[in-house]
Amino acid sequence: MTGNIQGSTNKGSLQGNKYRAIFISDVHLGTSACQAEYLIDFLTENTADKIYLVGDIVDFIAMRKRVYFSPQHEEVLALILKKARSGTQVIYIPGNHDAIMRRFCGQTISGVDIRFSAVHETMNGESFYVSHGDEFDGIMQCSAWLNWLGDVSHGFLLRLNTFVNLVRKSWKLPYWSLARAVKKRIGKAQDFINQFERISARDAYERNYDGYICGHIHHWQMTYHESSLYINDGDWVEHCTALVETMQGDLAIVHWADEKEVLVRRSELAKPEIEESEEWVSV
Numbered sequence: 001m002t003g004n005i006q007g008s009t010n011k012g013s014l015q016g017n018k019y020r021a022i023f024i025s026d027v028h029l030g031t032s033a034c035q036a037e038y039l040i041d042f043l044t045e046n047t048a049d050k051i052y053l054v055g056d057i058v059d060f061i062a063m064r065k066r067v068y069f070s071p072q073h074e075e076v077l078a079l080i081l082k083k084a085r086s087g088t089q090v091i092y093i094p095g096n097h098d099a100i101m102r103r104f105c106g107q108t109i110s111g112v113d114i115r116f117s118a119v120h121e122t123m124n125g126e127s128f129y130v131s132h133g134d135e136f137d138g139i140m141q142c143s144a145w146l147n148w149l150g151d152v153s154h155g156f157l158l159r160l161n162t163f164v165n166l167v168r169k170s171w172k173l174p175y176w177s178l179a180r181a182v183k184k185r186i187g188k189a190q191d192f193i194n195q196f197e198r199i200s201a202r203d204a205y206e207r208n209y210d211g212y213i214c215g216h217i218h219h220w221q222m223t224y225h226e227s228s229l230y231i232n233d234g235d236w237v238e239h240c241t242a243l244v245e246t247m248q249g250d251l252a253i254v255h256w257a258d259e260k261e262v263l264v265r266r267s268e269l270a271k272p273e274i275e276e277s278e279e280w281v282s283v
């Protein structure tokens with residue numbers, strides 16, 4: 001397989017590849033929302049020296065109410081275990097939805113290293129702190145609705161808005177913007193995402209790491225906060241994204257559904273301007 005991650009970024013142009021490392025999280029196996037088929041394809045087409053499972057892999061919390069565990073869900077687990085048996089180092093960091101697995105942290109089961117957190121060293125010697133991200137929930141507010149509110153599509157809102165206002169007109173009520181009301185909330189959700197990024201990126205910086213790699217908020221991202229690189233590998237419920245480190249040491253977020261593409265490359269990010277912001281030096 002010769003991947004073209006260093007080549008063009010045309011939609012659908014990304015092919016299977018061998019990577020130094022792959023990071024996936026928020027798979028939510030055991031729920032009908034899980035996009036298992038795309039993940040099976042991703043795990044079949046791509047290989048890596050190390051695979052980090054960054055939490056919420058199996059959704060034990062949702063499974064208390066309803067279990068949806070299809071053969072595809074079993075296949076995802078089988079593929080991961082097969083990779084662990086055939087030389088891939090698999091590091092599993094349980095999240096809040098699979099927190100029940102945290103009791104096994106420190107152990108290696110079926111070739112899978114279960115850990116609270118990990119440190120990933122890139123080819124060029126940088127080190128990234130890796131954890132699911134729910135440890136920051138205590139200092140965040142309203143993170144529960146953040147997950148889905150941030151993903152409400154604008155198009156849907158506008159259509160709903162039109163419908164709501166047709167009804168209001170027939171009731172002789174004045175025009176009222178539903179979209180605006182919701183967008184205000186989404187703006188609030190965006191504030192939470194920014195807050196989460198800043199807090200976690202700073203935490204990694206204070207621990208003397210070059211950046212932070214996580215999941216949890218279902219919002220893929222690769223961005224600098226001051227000199228700390230914040231990376232969120234996204235999810236396999238809606239976005240179908242993974243973080244990869246190429247054999248050349250570049251970091252990239254890839255999207256793997258019907259369209260397969262690179263969403264962002266570290267090598268193409270603008271380097272951070274290191275100036276002491278008030279926020280960063282305070283505390």
Ligand SMILES: [Mn+2]
Pocket residue numbers: 055056095096097132134215216217
């Ligand atoms: Mn989570």
